[in-house]
Amino acid sequence: MSLSHHLPPPGDPYYVYAPHTHPDPQRQGVLTLFVAGLPDDVKPREIHNLFSRRPGFDHCLLEYTGRGNQAVAFVSFFTHQAALSAMSALNGSVFDPDTGDCLHIELAKSNSRKRHGGVGVYRVIDKRLRNKRTGHENTGDEGNDDDAWCEDDNGGSDGDGGSEEPLDTENDGFDEKNGLPAEQSSGQPGLKQHKGQSPSDDQADKFSSDIPPCSTLFVANLGHSCTEEELKEVLSKHPGFHLLKMRRRGGMPVAFADFMDIESSTAAMSALQGTVLASSDADGLQIEYARSKMRKS
């Protein structure tokens, strides 16, 4: 085992020694996540609220499959890395603390088509059959608008590779009691344990980020005693990291971390969001895209 030939060229700070792990070459570049493990009474806004907070979020689609009383979702991101980051952040997290339902997330087989109208926030496809005896028809007449706009526009003559609607049916091998390691929580922030009330559903995504993706990150909520070296130590573990600049304007210090590209900054942000440093005062790092890119050298 000779790992030494991976050594970076001496004196090249821009060298990326881990050009991003891509466990599945087939699905490299896929922008859409397949989300299973959802309860049958999941609402499209819940999916939207959850994923729209993730950096690089583009759009989502909830589909009530006719099978197994379960719904699946397709969540698309602007970059493949953003999709991977969201997947690692949310996969395995408890979606409903009441029932213990866990999210199962993987890369979709193909990208979800973007909603071209642009009017609706999220898309819904309801394939639930009313004639089938389900005994679980809890959303039958609550006046919900889940089936308001079931889109079925397969007039797809768009020359983008013929991406069809991702109709996955082989992914529902997730029984509610199939061996889900309940203690697989590897320190994931996971979901908040709101039971009785969902947090201001339709407006929650207003808090996410109206800041467009940038290859420079804005890092806040640093401890008073945080040093540039401490932060750089953490950042430099992430591919594409260039350099760090710290500022302290009276109060708490803030920092700007520049990356090679938006994919790198997005991945690092997702990975480091909320990280508690030794110098942290309260909570962890708060990272956003910077409003402007760091000036080049």
Place this chain on the structure above:
DNA sequence: AGCACA
């Protein structure tokens, strides 16, 4: 909540 450097 706090976003500079040119």
